[in-house]
Amino acid sequence: MAIGQVTVPYRPGYAFGVGADLATGSPMGKVVSAPETAVPRAAGATINFQVHRIQSTEELEQALSIEAEASYGSGSFGANVSARFSYAKKAKIQSSSLFMVVTTRVELAFLSIDDPALSENAQTLVSRPEDFKARYGNVFVRGIGRGGLFVGTIRMETESAEESQEIAGELKGSYGLFSAEIKAKFAEIQSKHRTSTFIDMYHEGGPIDLHISDLTNPLELLDNANRFLDSFNTDPDKFAVPYFVTLAPIAIAKGPLPPNSAELEHAQDVLVACSKARSRLLDKINLLDYILDNTSRFEFTGGADRTAVQKALDDFQVDLDLVADCASTAIRSPAQAAMPATYAKNIGSAYPRAELPVLPVPKGGKMVAVPDFAGYKSWVECNEAATRAGLVAQQTLATIEPGDVFRVLSVSPPAGTSVPEGSVVTIVTQPTKVVVLPPHHFNVANLAEVLR
Numbered sequence: 001m002a003i004g005q006v007t008v009p010y011r012p013g014y015a016f017g018v019g020a021d022l023a024t025g026s027p028m029g030k031v032v033s034a035p036e037t038a039v040p041r042a043a044g045a046t047i048n049f050q051v052h053r054i055q056s057t058e059e060l061e062q063a064l065s066i067e068a069e070a071s072y073g074s075g076s077f078g079a080n081v082s083a084r085f086s087y088a089k090k091a092k093i094q095s096s097s098l099f100m101v102v103t104t105r106v107e108l109a110f111l112s113i114d115d116p117a118l119s120e121n122a123q124t125l126v127s128r129p130e131d132f133k134a135r136y137g138n139v140f141v142r143g144i145g146r147g148g149l150f151v152g153t154i155r156m157e158t159e160s161a162e163e164s165q166e167i168a169g170e171l172k173g174s175y176g177l178f179s180a181e182i183k184a185k186f187a188e189i190q191s192k193h194r195t196s197t198f199i200d201m202y203h204e205g206g207p208i209d210l211h212i213s214d215l216t217n218p219l220e221l222l223d224n225a226n227r228f229l230d231s232f233n234t235d236p237d238k239f240a241v242p243y244f245v246t247l248a249p250i251a252i253a254k255g256p257l258p259p260n261s262a263e264l265e266h267a268q269d270v271l272v273a274c275s276k277a278r279s280r281l282l283d284k285i286n287l288l289d290y291i292l293d294n295t296s297r298f299e300f301t302g303g304a305d306r307t308a309v310q311k312a313l314d315d316f317q318v319d320l321d322l323v324a325d326c327a328s329t330a331i332r333s334p335a336q337a338a339m340p341a342t343y344a345k346n347i348g349s350a351y352p353r354a355e356l357p358v359l360p361v362p363k364g365g366k367m368v369a370v371p372d373f374a375g376y377k378s379w380v381e382c383n384e385a386a387t388r389a390g391l392v393a394q395q396t397l398a399t400i401e402p403g404d405v406f407r408v409l410s411v412s413p414p415a416g417t418s419v420p421e422g423s424v425v426t427i428v429t430q431p432t433k434v435v436v437l438p439p440h441h442f443n444v445a446n447l448a449e450v451l452r
Contacts, residue, residue, distance in 0.1 A: 148205025
């Protein structure tokens with residue numbers, strides 16, 4: 001599969017025509033010489049605004065525009081991990097709490113190189129593959145987007161999955177622009193339900209003095225989101241920053257073709273798989289951490305015990321370390337890149353090592369029915385259905401050839417089985433081929449009208 005154009009967070013050193021290493025995202029020497037242009041008669045702003053519930057680290061990464069497929073794993077591991085990845089990890093998403101995410105993107109006129117051509121210096125090195133790669137990498141900065149990104153998370157500690165679902169339903173009617181209505185709704189929910197609320201935020205661009213003085217007050221997050229949007233309404237050039245870039249293969253530039261990229265393509269497939277595995281392992285680690293830190297909220301019955309939970313936590317951490325080592329090998333030596341299970345076998349280890357044990361039941365929990373997962377088109381849909389039912393989903397990949405589409409093969413316990421709330425449901429799925437998504441497209445709206 002040929003490497004396509006990908007969208008990644010901006011980092012210092014990126015500039016038009018600068019080369020980069022796709023695996024690490026590291027900027028290198030300038031490889032393309034050509035002017036950048038904007039789309040004619042398209043100088044308006046692009047706005048994307050969302051408030052919605054998330055149930056996995058993978059969904060938060062999507063909100064931060066760093067999901068594995070869209071970025072092809074670029075810069076997902078090692079010392080070059082971006083601030084966005086750090087924020088996603090710090091959020092500690094897990095299924096025992098209600099997580100809401102506030103996402104606001106402002107994109108001003110996008111600039112891009114329309115007709116890329118290799119620089120004279122780059123053309124002289126094409127016949128020396130190793131020197132070319134060391135100096136210029138394998139992709140180049142083709143486009144740069146200016147504007148800003150604001151992402152805030154609200155975590156509500158509830159008494160049960162049923163209460164989380166009820167709160168999510170009450171908030172759904174206020175999923176609009178931040179206004180007195182949604183502020184009143186948050187205040188009403190905090191008064192009605194016995195919840196502990198914690199907030200955090202991350203932003204690129206906008207006012208430099210945005211801060212949260214009370215980490216338990218979601219209204220501060222809403223006010224900051226409003227201030228972020230208002231700043232672009234009053235002075236967009238002052239508050240805009242380059243916050244995303246598009247990286248394109250050097251092979252599309254006019255001039256002699258650079259070295260064969262077959263090994264690189266396989267290495268990038270491995271990095272995508274490692275990125276997705278890491279996100280899902282973090283979900284399990286966050287859940288087990290939460291249980292051990294809040295044992296008073298759970299009933300350790302039906303075979304559940306703290307020792308098994310701790311062992312599972314340790315095993316998931318080992319799996320996470322192996323995935324990181326697997327990714328590092330793919331970055332250092334594309335020729336030796338291998339998927340995590342194969343990599344583990346090559347070094348005399350095993351992957352996956354961990355599995356969820358019998359989990360304790362939340363106090364005040366009830367019996368719930370296992371949903372019918374047949375027909376769901378992604379793991380995100382399966383995870384959402386399990387969370388809505390008050391269950392914890394665990395994915396197992398079948399040892400068969402990857403397919404073109406996601407498919408559920410079996411579920412244990414079977415659909416319709418009555419189990420305690422908080423139980424683990426194992427869903428066996430067919431592995432799918434890696435598919436690179438196109439760059440993000442935001443909804444276009446008039447900024448002044450949106451902020452009105």
